[in-house]
Amino acid sequence: MRRRPERTGQAGAAGPRPAGRARGPHAGAWWLWALGLSTAASRTTNPALLALLAAVAGYVVAVCRVPDTPWSRSYAAFLRLGLVVVVIRLAFAVVLGSPIPGTHTLLTLPEVPLPDWAQGVRLGGRVTAEGLWFAFREGMRLATLLACLGAANALANPARLLKSLPGVLYEAGVAVVVAMTFAPHLVADVRRLRTARRLRGRTEKGVRALLEVGLPVLEGALERSVALAAAMDARGYGRTAAVPPAVRRATAALTLGGLLGLCAGTYALLAATGAAYGLPLLLAGLAAAVAGLRLGGRRSVRTRYRPDRWDATAWLITASGVAVAALTIWAAAASPAGLDPPVVPLTAPSLPLWPAAAVLLGLLPAHLKGARP
Template sequence: MRSCGQSCRRGGARPTESGTSRARVSAPTPQRRPRAQLHPGAWWLWSLALGTAATRTTNPLLLALLLTTSAYVVIACRPNTPWSRSYSAFLHLALAVLLIRLLFVIALGSPVPGTHVILTLPEVPLPAWAQGIRLGGKVTAEGVLFALYDGLRLATLLVCVGAANALASPSRLLKSLPGALYEAGVAVVVALTFAPHLIADVQRLRAARRLRGRPDKGLRGLLQVALPVLEGALERSIALAAAMDARGYGRTADVPAPVRRTTAALTLGGLLGVCAGTYGLLTAAGGTYGLPVLLAGLAAALAGLHLGGRRSPRTRYRADRWTPRARLVAASGIAVAALLTLAASSDPTALHPTVVPLTAPTLPLWPAAAILVGLLPAFLAPAPHPENPPKDPS
């Protein structure tokens, strides 16, 4: 018979002094440390900069390139969370805005004169006090194209805002705000998260109705889903109010009166300076004083916010940091906005194609290459992963 020690040796185990065998423990494989998440402010700066670039042009080719850029980055970088699904809702909203703009031009006419008549609608006669307004009449290709370009610009701006909602966590963004803007930030975050939570509730209830064999489409399905959605929104509002009260929301610290007056004067003066400086930059006569007044107003407003933060002392647990990746993401969006603004001033005809006379838009090369800089976050941002997904109450 084989001894226990021989069998253990042949089996690959090593006998111990007590006669028992000990299995070999394999060394743990080193795992890569996941990349840190980007600062939410970087995503908002990138998205708002793309929206600013969209306001500088009415070229449909450049606007379509901006839409493609934002959609690609959202698909590549958004996490698997309920609020990240709001991007499709903003796409539907942008499409609705574009269709409404076209319907208004068809029904009410366009201020752009045109000679290429597409169709003629029955015109409703209006009284003399409604001069300048018409109902029906001739619909020209020039007016439709002008409305299409203008509506597409607004739709692109809405989609860029939707990209910020899908990429940046609202709770992490609130944690990054200065103390003076905390109360206003809570209101904005609650307003921004209302639509994503509402969409998630509707999808969950429609899926539950389909599993039970009940209709989930049409007017009947919408009416039967609306009541549970409103009930869930009310319960969530009560829970949010209780959580805010438990965390001492709205309580302020004792600050001397001179500090309060200085804070109010700096904030109000800074905002007035920003308004005056922006007006100066937008007008030809104020080009000399616009930039200095704008910079001075920004400095005063930031100083007022810094002093105002003393009234709401709070701590941050694991505050987000502006890493080099986050700076590059924000810089890529700012670069797109700056280059499109420069192109709009140097070559306005390329970024604003004319409709009278009717001409086909062309794609300017270097503004298109500037928009492609906005794709940089798709290669810099960390891989998407779920960020504290909520539990299904059902």
């Protein structure tokens, strides 16, 4: 009888890695941190602050992302998408005009006459520096939002995020997580195919190269979809426990009412007026939504293997994003000129001190030992 060789070496001597340190912080904490940065970006049109927010998100991604994972390599794709958004916004301002009146004319394009029912829309005409600056600021704000959400997509493991969802949201969470994992896998497939073409000495540019790369990418997406459907069916996806009708009605009422309260309270807090009743409405909606989710969890029969714990690192990551959002909202109400500088007259942007210091609080996850891989 052949004797099985014994395992030797560093891997056998070191033993298994600690589970908590290898898994990193809670995936939901990264999304809350990114949503805080996104909220701050939505409250300002200052290009200096927007660039600082994008730099903070990029630095945290570079320090805290887990290498060699499909989702960690998707951040560059979000940055390219943001650059495309800025270019398209500038192109629209040149071709369709801008609502901002300006005095610094850069060029004058031939204007196409339009019928009377197209009032307020023009094709061509005068292109001003003020109009282009306004379009650049709006495009950069949207690009910064994409960068913040891309940072969450690159830092949070989608499978771990799905495990942490309440039972009542499990079906919807599966759909959302599958949709979120499409972009990282797409980027990985495109990179792998382009590398294979380069090794075979084929060109990477042109329509033919795009078609030869696009068809295998679509084929791989279809194969992953079929494999995912088979795995979900084998694991009994969609099976629920029997609950009384009264519990189902109470769950629906609490969840719907809580979500409406959350939306109304958030809108009141973000609006110029309504802060007096916004916070109580937000807290009441949050309590109702949590109660509805706890009741709805009774219909879920699934179990969690090694559930993620919300530890001190997750609290600190979440607190940094919430602090950036809260201080930026306060700064926008206290000194709106610093966060939304006027376009006319045309002036260079300046970096306000206190909002910039608030944005730098978003760098806290990069200095936490538990957040780094």
